[in-house]
Amino acid sequence: MFSLGEIGEQLKDVSRQSVGVSFAGQSLVLDTADDALQVVEAIKACPCLEYLDLEGNTLGTPAAEVIAEALKEKGTPLKRALWKDMFTGRLKTEIPKALEYLGTALCIASSQLTELDLSDNAFGPIGIEGLANLLASSPCYTLQQLKLNNNGLGISGGKMLAKALEKCYENSSNEGMPLTLKVFIVGRNRLENEGAQALASVFERLKTLEEVVMQQNGIYHMGIAAIAKGLSANPNLRVLNLNDNTIGLKGAKALAKALPIFRGLEELNLGDCLLKTKGALVIAEALQIHGNHTSLRNLDLGNNELRMDAGNAIAKAMHDKTLLTNLQLDGNCFGTEGREKLRQILTKLRKIDALNSLDEDYTEDEEEEDDNEDEQSEEDENDNNEDEVSDKDNEEQNNIARSTVVTVAEFMKSPIGEKLLLLQGDVQTFIDYVTNLANQSNIVEQKYIEELLRITMKVSALCDSGYMNVRIKAESLSDALYAKLFSYAVETNQISNFNNALLVNLGLIKSEDKTSGKIDWNLEGCFKALEKIAQRDYFLTQTRSMLKVFLEKPIKTSRANVIDPFQDSKTALKAVLDSIQVT
The missing domain is CATH 3.80.10.10 (Ribonuclease Inhibitor)
Structure with a gap:
């Protein structure tokens, strides 16, 4: 028994689906105008370009220029500019010009954006310089979602962003259509107090925000107080994420x-x-x-x-x-x-x-600490305390910067991007380190795989870094480490042990060894790395099949409606594995 009414509603849903062009996740290196020809042709062939998704590719200035020319002609209906992770490996001096080309094209085309996503581009304050004109112009008067997560804006970038949004609000108000931004995502940008305070003044004027995400920005109580005051003018707020700041x-x-x-x-x-x-x-x-x-x-x-x-x-x-x-x-x-x-x-x-x-x-x-110490430390919290903390952070960063080399042991103790860049030697350095550990064990082959896989996880976790140079080195090293792992597992007939260990280290199954350490690496980066690694010739078919099976399994828990924080990453990897099987 079927319902004509239900069929009619389904047809309406299909008709309401947006039309556009997507090259998401294809890892295209678009250096020249010729390299970008396929994107240009797709844009020109699209009957109604409502979205353009270029996530996960890398766009040079000449390529951006020809894509911009196509947008001048076809960009009028554009609603969603999905330009996340679009400048990997690019010089910071290239990025502002590329953004200027694209922004100018949208202005000429009289686009009316509802979503602009430039997350994970790590372009710093200089990127906002190229973006500022677009943000203050008519294509952004209709903006409802602005996503700039993980871009290393810093204090100066945060202030420039606030100024551009202030101008957008003023200009749009003068046109009789005030900016009604609903979603604002600007996590992992080191905005600190000054950047947060500048943006808080924008919040106070908007009054339409529903979702604000500002995690990991080095904001202390002064900045938090400013954010709270600014958001108080936004009664419809549904989501507030201030994770990993210092609220006190x-x-x-x-x-x-x-x-x-x-x-x-x-x-x-x-x-x-x-x-x-x-x-x-x-x-x-x-x-x-x-x-x-x-x-x-x-x-x-x-x-x-x-x-x-x-x-x-x-x-x-x-x-x-x-x-x-x-x-x-x-x-x-x-x-x-x-x-x-x-x-x-x-x-x-x-x-x-x-x-x-x-x-x-x-x-x-x-x-x-005891109650008295705790109370005293919190009541005495002030700007001087914050300056001291900032000085310590800066001193730590300067110590890293002054270092000429970092050993594998030092990296494993604190596997951060700066140390990866300063790491002495190449993949053989890791192999020598693991070989030394394995030779001290009674089960050499198993220990070798466990230790090398643990290193591989900590390196590949950085494939999700917001800094291009860190991401590039992490991807290269991860490829080499996985190649060594598969080669060793085949040579020593340890494929089964390797596959099991891989599932454990990805958090897909629990370890039977109760003494094994907990996962203390970023699994999003590990899953992201595998999207490319799984396509390599050395990656065993049985490992691909095994991964697919366990990625499809829901997380086991006694609690209802628990959200899997890595579901999006798992889905993306599974899509890659499915495409490999199809082809």
Whole structure:
């Protein structure tokens, strides 16, 4: 039995689907005008270019110029400019000119964008120079989503971005169509207080924001207070992500004043923000107001050095959160008694299914100061404290910069991009390091694979870096390391052990060895690396098939509606594996 009405609705949905051109993930190196010819032809052949997706390719200035010429002719209906990860390997001096060409073309074509995504381009402040004119011009008057995640803007870039958006708001208002931006994503940009304060003034004028993501920006309580004040003018805010900034007690108080305004809040991420117990109590009090945040689905307060009092208060604040599916409180200092009490409260409130793992718990004796010290440190928090922290960060970076070489052991201890670039030697250096470790074991072949695979994970994790030079070296080394792994596994008849170890290190199965360490690397980078590695000739067919099977399996958990944070990365890898099988 079928319904003509349902068929009609499905046909309407199909007709509403946007039309456009996508070269996403094809890793095209478009240096010259001739290289870009296929993109130009696709644009010209598109009957109604509503989106242009160039993610994962690399665009030189000459290529950008000819694509821009095509956009002048065909770009009028363009709504979504999806230009994420588009300048890998390019000189920073090339990028502004390329952006200017594309932006000018959209102005000439009288495009009216709703989404502009330039994330993961790492173009720094100089990139905003090339982007500023477009942001202040008519194609962006209709912008609803602006995504600039992981671009290394810094303070100066943040200020330039704020100035461009201010101008966009003023110009669009003068035209009778004020900017109504809804989604603003600018994480991992080292904006710090000054950049955050500049953008907060824009928030205050907009009044239309629904999603704001500013994680990992080195923002302290002064910047947080400015953000809270600016966002207070945006009552429809649904998503706020300030993960991995330093909020502290003062920042928490500023946020707590604003939270009651966001009655439709669905997601609040304040994980790894050094809230400590006092800061979390303030946040819990704001969330506990009955009937004020009933739409809350996701709350992350993990890794904040919270003790039992804070855990109990947060749990009690969930009493009316009927839609709650994800409560992240791992990495705090609840202790055994505190964790049990937390579970009891959530069970009584029928919210226990939302609670994520509490596997990582730092005891008070190891990680927490006593009450007096904690209170004193938080009450004395001020600009001088922030300057001292910044000085320490700068000193650490300068020490790295002054280093001439980094050993494999030093890299493994702290596998960051700067150390990868300073690493002494090539892939053979890793092999010698692993061989030395394996020869000290009773099971040499198995130990060799385990150690080399662990190194490969930490290197490939950086394939998701926002810095082009880090990403390029990580991709090259990952390719060489995987080639060595497969070669060794075949030669020593260890393919089964290798495949099993690969699944464990990708978090797709649990290790049977209880002494094995936890995954402490960025799995998004590891999955991204495999998108290319899996297409290499040395990559075994049975390994591809095995990966596909386990990527299709849902995560196992006793909790309902738990979100897999790596689902998008897994889906992208599976799509690559499927295409290999098809071809």
